[in-house]
Amino acid sequence: MKHRTSAKMVLAGLTLALMGSAGAFAQEAQTGGTLRVLGTAEVDRFDTVPPATADTGSFFRAVSRQLINFAASTDAEEQIAPQADLAESVPTPTDEGLTYTFTLRQGANWDAPDGPRQIVAADVERGFMRLCNPSIPAPAVSYFEDLIVGFAEFCSGFADVEPTVEAMKAYIESSDVEGIETPSENTVVFKLRYAANDFIYLLTLPVTTPAPVEVLDYLPDSPEYRENFISNGPYTVESYVPDTQVTLVRNQAWEAASDPLRKAYVDTIEIIAGVQPDAAMQQLQSGDGDMLYDINVPPVTVQMLTMQGDEKISTLAEGASRMIWINTVSENNDGALRNPLVRQALNYAVNKAAIVQQLGGPEFATPLNGIFPLGILGHHDFEPYPTPNSEGDVEKAKELLAEAGYPDGLSLKMPFRNAGNGAAEAQVLQASLQEAGFEIELIPTPAPDFYPRLITNFDNALNGVWDLVPSGWSPDWPGGAARSIFQPQYTYDGTHGTFNFSDYNNEAANEVADRALATSDLAEAEQLWNEVDEIVMADPPTVPLISQTTVLYHGAAVQNFLPYAAGGNGDWTNVWLSR
Structure with a gap:
């Protein structure tokens, strides 16, 4: 069968066919508990700069925030509508589409080593600067190199920097990107070389996550980076066993009032690796697991669940x-x-x-x-x-x-x-x-x-x-x-x-x-x-x-299962547990 996608269909966004989702909203929200997420492979990146699989989007949703992001929703149009996250609002470009000005939300914090610290404009610029780090390729840098004024020149200069932590830190701290202006601590201005009708969408990418100054003391995504992980999302990394499990706990620096997109109902999220698809489905059905990470629901299982009228199955x-x-x-x-x-x-x-x-x-x-x-x-x-x-x-x-x-x-x-x-x-x-x-x-x-x-x-x-x-x-x-x-x-x-x-x-x-x-x-x-x-x-x-x-599926204890289209799964940060 052949299909044609029209402009209208693209504007409507992703097609979400939910079966029997009404029950997800039957109970009042509950806080607490541990969400168990099952996967075959581990979370392959903690740092937003290096390349990562698409599945990692769910992890970054929980531990990082960007200027712009998307809502978790069952509504197809809402899923693809850019929403203000760290920014107070989605700006309208000026200067014939070449200038974007953002004001940062107050109360959006880092869980810094010396205590909660407000995210500031310099952190946003620093996050973009790290994309040019030659020690580890960042595929998304190509989106911005010729788009943001001066960004290609900054990246070109970074290529000549000695690949040591000290030299790279010194280059970032002594440099600026001409097209990323920080006139105040809560204002960031982007200057573009040409109008791009998807720039706001680009700012939803995890690679645009601001960076606290402390991360310059480590190579990107190195063991040292992971051991000293700093979050600006509702959760942070408590422990990590390679190829086995990542455990996320509440980020005590996160303020719910500053985050319009994540409710963070559960206390803990365990991402468990090494689980094969059939075993994962058995655990979801028995209540030993709650959600899936990088696992596709086996077709035979989907057909069986559909015949049974299981309301916990949906497609995206x-x-x-x-x-x-x-x-x-x-x-x-x-x-x-x-x-x-x-x-x-x-x-x-x-x-x-x-x-x-x-x-x-x-x-x-x-x-x-x-x-x-x-x-x-x-x-x-x-x-x-x-x-x-x-x-x-x-x-x-x-x-x-x-x-x-x-x-x-x-x-x-x-x-x-x-x-x-x-x-x-x-x-x-x-x-x-x-x-x-x-x-x-x-x-x-x-x-x-x-x-x-x-x-x-x-x-x-x-x-x-x-x-x-x-x-x-x-x-x-x-x-x-x-x-x-x-x-x-x-x-x-x-x-x-x-x-x-x-x-x-x-x-x-x-x-x-x-x-x-x-x-x-x-x-x-x-x-x-x-x-x-x-x-x-x-x-x-x-x-x-x-x-x-x-095909999406979740355990019976999971309530308020809302698809997060940018992560290709349900949103860990908005579900609660009925057990």
Whole structure:
């Protein structure tokens, strides 16, 4: 089935189909208790600067605050409406869209070592400065480098700083970003080089979290950083056992009156790693667990719960997608994957319908033919590599391989994330690709290593450690988020991007994307993002697989379960427990 996403649909936001949610509001709110959140992998980052998986958004929601954020809500329009968080209000830009002025809320505090301390404008600027730290790549820096006046120059200077704590701290403390002005302790002014219709959305990203001066004494996300964690959210880290558990407790410096988005009903949040999906579902149903972290509800379980009329199940279409990345920079097979014909053959070969079925059927996934999934401005109905019923076209793939000079096929290495549905997905992909002449070596990779150590390390691509890699992506914010898909994954400015796994770049697509971001006409933006999609897919660096629907489930004790679209799950900071 083909779907078309209109501008009106994108404005309406994420589609949330709740079943029987009325019971969640039947009781009065209760404070106290321990919320048990179950996951297969651990929280992979405590620091908001380094790259992190989309699931970490729920963790950052609990321990950090930004100028702007989103409400947890069952209302689709409210889910994507930017809300004031640390800022007193959402400002209207001045100077023809080039200036944004924010006033900080009073009572918004750090749990600093010497006691609660008000968050000030310098903390906001310091948070942006840390994005340029060369000791650990921050993929989101690309959103701001050419947008904020002087930010690219600041980052360029940081690249020459000796990678020691002392030198990096000295550079930040002795510098300023020209386009981030702090005229008073409670006022921050951003000056932009050009009007960008999604700047307010960019400020919802965890990477824009202000930074207290104390964090400059540690390398980003180092063991020392984690041991001396400083929160500005309603919860903070009490203890951390690697690969096992993170325990959050109330941040005593947090003042409820200063936070319009988080109620913080529970006293403690335990995020428990190493739990497999079936076991997690059993614990939720028995009452030994409450919510899920990085676990997809197994399709068979969903079907059973739906038949039983279980009111604790719901779905959220958050713009998530799955794709295969193609390594175009290594010398494997004499650089065969640099040939567009080979990459096109891969697009024809894959049986996307089989992936949909592996995920549980059309209720859970839809075949995807471009870089923008359902629910994202830019998604449209086109098939650059059409196959019958999305089941792949083996003969067409073989024809292109032969035309490219590989009539006997190619042998390719494909690591996969050995968690959740990773192994099953890899086997489905292997089967369809092998039919078309691609001999696929599957390489299981532990979940904690897959993104942080293997795929986001560009040297592994350059050295041919992998040829293909199944990957997932969720937009960095709800709503019109085409930039958050295109820019980090499909642009290259000379600096290796963390999630652009093979330095793909297309100047024609970049030029059209710039126009899409500058216009205030939503219909025009939609058409331009459509054009971006078509330009990229004519010379494909990826094989789009599916748009994914997230199935949400929680234990019976969880009340007021409200989806937080930016985290792709229920909001830990707004539920309470009936036990």
